[in-house]
Amino acid sequence: MIDLIQEIYGTIKRNKLRTFLTGFAVAWGIFMLIVLLGAGNGLINAFESNAGGRALNSMKVYPGWTNKPFDGLKEGRSIKLTEKDMEITGNFKDNVTAVGATIEQSSVNLSYGEDHVSLLLEGVTPEYLHIDAISIKTGRFINAPDIKEKRKVILLHEKTVEMLFGKKDANVIGKYVNASGLAYQVIGVYTDMGNYSPSAYIPFTTLQLIYNKGDKLETLVFLTQNLPTEKANEDFEKQYRQAIGNHQRFDPTDRGAIWISNRFTQYLQQQKGNNILHTAIWVIGIFTLLSGIVGVSNIMLITVKERTREFGIRKALGAKPVSILWLIIAESVAITTFFGYIGMVAGIAVTEYMNAVAGEQVMDIGVASATVFLNPTVGLNIAIQATLTLIIAGTLAGFFPARKAVMIRPIEALRAD
Structure with a gap:
């Protein structure tokens, strides 16, 4: 395990700028996902607050x-x-x-x-x-x-x-x-x-x-x-x-x-609207995150191409295909998880800031007042979902490049430039 970590660290260290730019795209994706979810929760909580006190029946x-x-x-x-x-x-x-x-x-x-x-x-x-x-x-x-x-x-x-x-x-x-x-x-x-x-x-x-x-x-x-x-x-x-x-x-x-x-029935319609809003936010956030994941996948493809000869030598010396597969996937997961975690923490920090500044935003029209923004934060369940999303995304980003590396025949890899 230590050898695997050292190898991943060495690869990242040799390509600092490329790794940083790729990781930034991942961090930005998860950051936007968290911020959008927090803002969406602020609107949904405001709807619920305005309905509070009224008998639904x-x-x-x-x-x-x-x-x-x-x-x-x-x-x-x-x-x-x-x-x-x-x-x-x-x-x-x-x-x-x-x-x-x-x-x-x-x-x-x-x-x-x-x-x-x-x-x-x-x-x-x-x-x-x-x-x-x-x-x-x-x-x-x-x-x-x-x-x-x-x-x-x-x-x-x-x-x-x-x-x-x-x-x-x-x-x-x-x-x-x-x-x-x-x-x-x-x-x-x-x-x-x-x-x-x-x-x-x-x-x-x-x-x-x-x-x-x-x-x-x-x-x-x-x-x-x-x-x-x-x-x-x-x-x-x-x-x-x-x-x-x-x-x-x-x-x-x-x-x-x-x-x-x-x-x-108005409450049920409101709940449908809240569910649509929540789904739309997840879709937008996931697509934003995918842009970064595609970048990770492309970088891993380049890494595979650059190390084709190395993988050929490993296989010629008896390395099992699963070890190469695991190496590429582990590197991909490490990049997405590390930078994704940074993006997630930054996103949570921004939602907490929004909560402190505008967490109880009320619109006042003379004697009329209505809550329009309330508690725009994300819960533990969202953090867990975001973490799982990162792990799955990192695995997918590394799987296809890793599959390509495994399929390389040793004789062809040794002839590669």
Whole structure:
């Protein structure tokens, strides 16, 4: 083994520049692979983070406009969801565990002292907390007694608090804010991805009463169960459209009449996108690495040609073909592994630097914020995969030149120039 190492070292030492340039191509290939995988993980982790806090077993139903005539009614009719639709939703007891709704009042002037802000006031039910990405910073969310007693309580976004009270960490629980002449007691502050306008939440029944909304709804929200597959969700949505269509008198196949936002199927689609991204990164990285591996293979072919006479003498003296085969492959693996390791370490260092500089990159649009880059690093499993890739690549790079060296007949090798 020591003789083999010395021989490989001697060969590399005699061709320093050639070995360095070839090794650099390998190092660059594995470096790009690691960096691309790290960047890809940063995007994928951001997607997962943005989905966090939201119940995957949840659906939202929005009213729309009919695109098809039905039962003597023309297309283009506006559908208005009502509390009767909430009852219909609750009848799916095998698949629906909780039902809620939202209603809205836009352009409400909210003030505290001299400061004020115009925002969207949303009336919600307690179920909304588990369905949307709402994280309670301080205080609490709307609860059942608030709904039953039609309490004038309000939940503010932390940036709304900053606008009204001067700083978003202000202690506002129990204080009163004025909403177009009505006083609401602040019961909580929340932080989340937000919307494009600063929403404030009050009990569904309170907004319904004060702003005379009747039985009309903006959205229906509900939690589901026993729908583990995409096919099961599609079948449920078909049955649900049929039930709502019977009440609202629209064609159940008219997808424009109501819009269903299904978090579970959206999550599955996101996972497919993540898998495609991950695969694309590996393909690009592998092809980048292959350019360096081809260089190693070419160098080994040149080495075989230069040492043809030497191999002939070895075989004439009784050297077994497998020893020559092993010599060439070992040299190829040594080059790819050494320089590949350098490239891998450099790649990991860069991903760690990216994590330190932009590991929690958040895009802020007023009150809206979303994580766009999170923890762009690679795990131990990736390092193992990269190592195996290097070993396999080095073996393949040396195999074909080694096979050529083994096939050389001693008499022909001795005649070589």
